[in-house]
Amino acid sequence: MAINETVFKAIIEDLKSKNVTLVAVSKTKPVADIQQLYDLGQRDFGENYVQELVEKQAQLPPDIRWHFIGHLQSNKVKLLTPFVYMIHGVDSQKLLLEINKQASKVNRVIPVLLQVHIAMEETKFGLDKKELEEIANIVPRLQNVVVKGLMGMASFTENHDQVRSEFRRLKQLYDLMTILFTTNSPGSAFSALSMGMSADYHIAIEEGSNMVRIGSLLFGERSKAK
Numbered sequence: 001m002a003i004n005e006t007v008f009k010a011i012i013e014d015l016k017s018k019n020v021t022l023v024a025v026s027k028t029k030p031v032a033d034i035q036q037l038y039d040l041g042q043r044d045f046g047e048n049y050v051q052e053l054v055e056k057q058a059q060l061p062p063d064i065r066w067h068f069i070g071h072l073q074s075n076k077v078k079l080l081t082p083f084v085y086m087i088h089g090v091d092s093q094k095l096l097l098e099i100n101k102q103a104s105k106v107n108r109v110i111p112v113l114l115q116v117h118i119a120m121e122e123t124k125f126g127l128d129k130k131e132l133e134e135i136a137n138i139v140p141r142l143q144n145v146v147v148k149g150l151m152g153m154a155s156f157t158e159n160h161d162q163v164r165s166e167f168r169r170l171k172q173l174y175d176l177m178t179i180l181f182t183t184n185s186p187g188s189a190f191s192a193l194s195m196g197m198s199a200d201y202h203i204a205i206e207e208g209s210n211m212v213r214i215g216s217l218l219f220g221e222r223s224k225a226k
């Protein structure tokens with residue numbers, strides 16, 4: 001089996017002591033690996049391909065909390081709304097409205113995180129401050145989504161100072177948005193900051209993350225660059 005149990009237990013213990021939620025990123029990995037981590041007590045899993053997630057969900061225990069962490073196309077939202085626990089990568093108002101619409105059809109209120117563009121790389125997706133403010137103004141009218149916080153990805157670089165400063169900027173924005181969203185939608189419990197992956201989660205936690213998305217460190221390297 002690919003899971004390193006010792007590594008998992010050390011990570012979990014460390015994160016628990018810091019009140020950080022672990023989302024185990026299982027994309028491209030077989031259901032047997034997910035089951036193994038589940039048997040060790042892990043319940044939050046992250047996937048970023050819709051079809052793959054739908055197939056895995058059907059084969060695994062129903063109490064898994066599935067986090068969708070990838071770039072979501074509007075036409076695929078309805079495949080996730082019946083079961084998804086949280087959608088991390090909401091990067092447009094259009095997508096948020098579509099999630100709200102599809103969630104209403106299945107009578108659910110779906111927790112989402114707004115993705116912020118913090119990296120230098122142009123290829124990464126995400127909203128800027130102005131777009132976040134616009135969304136804060138419309139969410140009180142949306143009955144079937146609840147904005148729980150922000151998500152971001154730092155640049156893919158060895159330069160730790162740059163990664164740290166990108167996370168720091170996201171935390172500052174998160175603090176601002178906590179005030180704005182809590183004022184506009186008092187029931188929202190805006191409280192999640194999803195930042196940090198295998199290579200940079202220590203830095204992310206030092207900069208205020210309370211939810212990390214860790215894949216390769218738990219499941220081993222992925223064969224394809226996905």
Ligand SMILES: *Cc1c(COP(=O)(O)O)cnc(C)c1O
Nearest residue numbers: 025048069197198213214215216
């Ligand atoms: C793949 C992925 C991760 C996990 O990456 P690792 O480097 O394997 O920990 C985290 N977040 C997102 C959005 C991803 O696509």
